Amino acid sequence: MSFKKGEIKSIAVIGAGASGAMALDTLVREQAFDTIKVFERREKAGGVWHVPSSYSRLNDEHVQNQPVPIGIQENDIDPPLPPPDVLPAKTKKSPQERYDATPIYSYLETNIDVHVMEFTEEPISDRATPESIARFGANTPFRHHSVIQHYVEGLFQRHDYEKYIEFRVTVERVAKSGKGWTLTLRRSEKDHDYWWQEYFDAVAICSGHYSVPFVPDIPGLVDMATTYPGSVEHTKGFRSRNDYKDLNVVIVGGNISAMDAAFDIVDHAKHVGVAMRGKPHPYFTDTVFTHPAIHRHTGIRRIDAASRSVYYYDGTVDTNVDKILLGTGYRFSLPFLKQKDVSNNRIHGLYQHVVNIEDPTLAFIGAVNAGLTFKTFEWQAVLVSRLWSGRCTLPSVEEQYQWEMDRIRQRGDNVKFTVQYPDFEEYFNTLRDLAGNDGPGRKLPVFDPSWREGFEACVALRISRWKYDIENATKEAKKGCDKQCHL
Numbered sequence: 001m002s003f004k005k006g007e008i009k010s011i012a013v014i015g016a017g018a019s020g021a022m023a024l025d026t027l028v029r030e031q032a033f034d035t036i037k038v039f040e041r042r043e044k045a046g047g048v049w050h051v052p053s054s055y056s057r058l059n060d061e062h063v064q065n066q067p068v069p070i071g072i073q074e075n076d077i078d079p080p081l082p083p084p085d086v087l088p089a090k091t092k093k094s095p096q097e098r099y100d101a102t103p104i105y106s107y108l109e110t111n112i113d114v115h116v117m118e119f120t121e122e123p124i125s126d127r128a129t130p131e132s133i134a135r136f137g138a139n140t141p142f143r144h145h146s147v148i149q150h151y152v153e154g155l156f157q158r159h160d161y162e163k164y165i166e167f168r169v170t171v172e173r174v175a176k177s178g179k180g181w182t183l184t185l186r187r188s189e190k191d192h193d194y195w196w197q198e199y200f201d202a203v204a205i206c207s208g209h210y211s212v213p214f215v216p217d218i219p220g221l222v223d224m225a226t227t228y229p230g231s232v233e234h235t236k237g238f239r240s241r242n243d244y245k246d247l248n249v250v251i252v253g254g255n256i257s258a259m260d261a262a263f264d265i266v267d268h269a270k271h272v273g274v275a276m277r278g279k280p281h282p283y284f285t286d287t288v289f290t291h292p293a294i295h296r297h298t299g300i301r302r303i304d305a306a307s308r309s310v311y312y313y314d315g316t317v318d319t320n321v322d323k324i325l326l327g328t329g330y331r332f333s334l335p336f337l338k339q340k341d342v343s344n345n346r347i348h349g350l351y352q353h354v355v356n357i358e359d360p361t362l363a364f365i366g367a368v369n370a371g372l373t374f375k376t377f378e379w380q381a382v383l384v385s386r387l388w389s390g391r392c393t394l395p396s397v398e399e400q401y402q403w404e405m406d407r408i409r410q411r412g413d414n415v416k417f418t419v420q421y422p423d424f425e426e427y428f429n430t431l432r433d434l435a436g437n438d439g440p441g442r443k444l445p446v447f448d449p450s451w452r453e454g455f456e457a458c459v460a461l462r463i464s465r466w467k468y469d470i471e472n473a474t475k476e477a478k479k480g481c482d483k484q485c486h487l
Contacts (some may be wrong), residue, residue, distance in 0.1 A: 001397060005390035009034045010200045012183055014171050015206035016040035017047015019366035019377040021155035022119065023204045024164055024274065026381040032389035039185065041100060041170040045156045048210045049149040051104050054457040067097050068234045070215050071222035078212050078333040080171050083184045088196040093188065099211045103236040104145050107131065111256060112371060113141035113458035116451050119378050124151050135465060141458045174203055175335045180361060202361040202388050209367065212333040215326060216252065220303030224324060227305040234326045235261050244269045246324040250310050252300065253280060258327025264465065266293050267430045275300045283421060283459050287466045292477045298444045345415040351400035352431060353418060354380045360387065368418045371455050376420065379431040382444050386435040394434065424452050
């Protein structure tokens with residue numbers, strides 16, 4: 001399967017985060033397209049790392065307006081926004097929640113080695129915070145969120161790339177139109193919304209999947225949230241450990257956001273319970289939850305809002321709960337492309353997690369759970385650019401669907417389908433072989449095993465630091481117990 005040279009002339013890129021930055025760079029350097037436009041709904045680039053200029057409460061003040069879709073039917077979470085009947089048009093500003101608030105908090109840092117994380121041609125700054133140096137040493141591989149925000153912004157500011165971007169523009173609909181796609185667009189102005197449409201031969205979706213919080217179906221959760229407004233939160237709205245001082249907190253989930261939150265608040269909260277179902281995290285394991293002041297339980301059986309009690313499947317109960325913090329991750333949401341199946345928290349019908357098999361003029365960059373996140377974007381973007389310029393060929397449609405079926409058998413038809421670890425090398429080299437490296441355009445090196453080694457080393461570094469802190473906390477707890485016993 002391939003395109004003829006010149007068949008694709010105009011391309012829309014949805015999103016100006018790290019994946020959108022790499023998509024733009026690879027498309028421009030391919031020297032094969034007449035029109036490239038990047039649409040970004042925020043006021044500047046950065047994606048998940050972006051902190052809006054209007055966001056004045058990033059530090060220790062608690063943000064109460066982080067929406068959590070509790071008690072909302074799945075089909076009604078992040079629904080499409082209906083456009084006016086006649087376009088172009090001006091309308092009143094839409095009040096509909098679009099889940100575009102930042103998940104950033106003041107002291108957030110990366111959780112993997114930035115030298116593993118960075119693109120191959122664009123290094124990330126070596127500037128580390130004093131806090132990170134104190135915790136992980138002079139050669140700490142972790143960076144403050146502002147370093148990454150500036151890095152992504154800088155990718156768009158070079159080579160006059162900003163001329164390709166339209167900010168404050170939300171893509172509300174992507175609809176097939178002839179051989180290409182018609183995009184329905186909405187620009188948020190000061191006192192109104194402006195709607196219009198544009199046509200493109202191909203569309204690259206780089207909108208990420210860390211916007212809409214996933215809320216588990218727990219009996220009594222809605223009642224708790226309704227009876228005590230603000231009592232149920234998602235880690236997307238986490239802003240400071242100080243918000244949980246002297247509170248009884250139950251954290252739901254076992255992924256990295258739940259771990260970070262639990263470890264961060266354990267010395268501040270009165271009580272920390274963790275409800276975790278299933279197996280430990282695939283590479284961060286469950287080390288955090290062995291802390292003596294973190295009380296681990298199986299899943300929640302029910303919540304009684306009247307008594308603020310959480311009943312676990314292991315028969316235990318937490319009472320007088322002040323906060324329930326959902327560290328349950330996110331759900332894929334494509335409100336502008338409702339015809340695409342995103343059930344089981346993955347996008348169906350993609351070859352190599354990238355190319356839409358049924359119609360390859362649609363592609364996704366970043367629709368994976370990738371430890372080598374930015375580099376994955378780079379490899380995927382190069383493949384898409386080569387494909388649309390007519391310089392690479394994909395297997396037949398039947399073979400592409402067979403790849404998807406084989407992966408379902410190997411990983412399951414769920415979020416594990418999208419997890420790259422530990423098969424980084426195989427995936428990267430497969431994309432590189434498909435894309436080819438001849439002619440113009442961005443070149444992809446052969447996978448460097450040190451990338452995986454660096455990834456695993458930084459994971460081991462975090463685990464070792466957790467173990468060190470847990471060992472000290474256990475000693476202190478034993479001292480306290482011994483002191484009590486001698487009273």
